[in-house]
Amino acid sequence: MSDYTDLTGTERSFGDAEAEQAVRQNDRQYVFHSWSAQGAIDPLPVAKGEGVRFWDYAGTEYLDFSSQLVNLNLGHQHPGLVQAIQEQAGRLATIQPAVANDVRGELAKRIVEHSFTGARSVFFTNGGADANEYAVRMARQHTGRQKVLARYRSYHGSTATAITMTGEPRRWANGVIDANVVHFEGPYAYRSAFHAESPEQETERALAHLERTIQFEGPETIAAIVLETVTGTNGVLVPPPGYLPGVRELCDRHGILLICDEVMVGFGRIGEWFAYQAFDVRPDLVTFAKGVNSGYVPIGGVVISEDIHRTFEQRPFPGGLTYSGHPLACATGVATFDIFEREGILERVRDLGSRVVEPRLAEMAAKHPSIGEYRGRGLFWALDLVKDRETREPLIPFNASGEAAAPFTAVVNACKAAGLWPFAAGNRLQIAPPLIISEADLVTGLDIIDAALDVADGYTTGA
Structure with missing residues (x-):
């Protein structure tokens, strides 16, 4: 009985040193790995x-x-996801985003229906980083403002604006690619930057810090505040009580959009379709990727509010992607909704x-x-x-x-x-x-x- 199948379709058993060596040799000879000094790694x-x-x-x-x-x-x-790819490939493997497609529309519909009150549409991307890029572009186009506030202890992707918004060391070597990004401290009660002695005090002081940042930067210059609903790689930082509603109130007061980055925590990670649903807050834009189809085929996207959608009813949106809403990716997304409901x-x-x-x-x-x-x-x-x-x-x-x-x-x-x-x-x-x-x-x-x-x-x- 074989243990795995290789790229030629040949069934093989574990312990095949020659097969392992071939994989290792091709990787070391030809693959350039992310976030790494190439000579210092051994994948x-x-x-x-x-x-x-x-x-x-x-x-x-x-x-x-x-x-x-x-x-x-x-x-x-997962057999349900594999089957979805196989069936979709058998009937329509790919099609450009300018035409209407059944599985793309069905996935967008389900995402909107499971998202926030007032959600209107979905712009599909190839992954999480470009979802954040496009959400910011939408915010800037909609508001006519350019600045974006993002937190330290965050990761939003490695493309231009996304890596500039990132508030951790992976940003450093990339310089300031988007000069209109400003960072601020978010709540982290265990290592409080605000010397707070309770979660409630952490919320109060973190919001006061954010409000000062908005005032110093000029409220009328700020298009959006972007934050991971629950901070991911930088520590699983769950927002303390009242923090996200407080950010929403500041946004409403100053005409700033709230973008929730749900790339890591969306689609069930904390037990909700979207993590913001656990914290009594309504965003204007939501970015997603990863869990929408478990990464079986690359996909991401932006959930767009009715108000922002209307901005582009008669005015073209300046952006697009060849593989936006790829049918194979969307098919696995639709299957994901079915599996989530069937398996509870x-x-x-x-x-x-x-x-x-x-x-x-x-x-x-x-x-x-x-x-x-x-x-x-x-x-x-x-x-x-x-x-x-x-x-x-x-x-x-x-x-x-x-x-x-x-x-x-x-x-x-x-x-x-x-x-x-x-x-x-x-x-x-x-x-x-x-x-x-x-x-x-x-x-x-x-x-x-x-x-x-x-x-x-x-x-x-x-x-």
């Missing part, structure tokens, strides 16, 4: 994925606790998050001095690892690499050695498994993290 050759697991060519099995890049919400090789995905995410993950992380925090704080919702959580709980000194310095990052690298390696592929960022282990994960597999993954934290504990210096 893992992956032979197979199924459900919540994937395997390398030696047959080493990994429980995928990162959903790859927090996109594989329905797991590897949102309900199970809420249940597993509150009944299994949260209490288990509370137990880990009581046991491991290396956990400074745990936070999250649904199937999206972070363990903020520290050297000293009293001082909250991070396990490794901000933006550490090489030897300075060794303690955290050791924790990550302990996870991988035990068969878990973690989502690791900064000084945080983040938990983001596919939403189809069974309770047993979820517990297994948490057990592996629990054991790996013994390694982190060895680096703690506090009492």
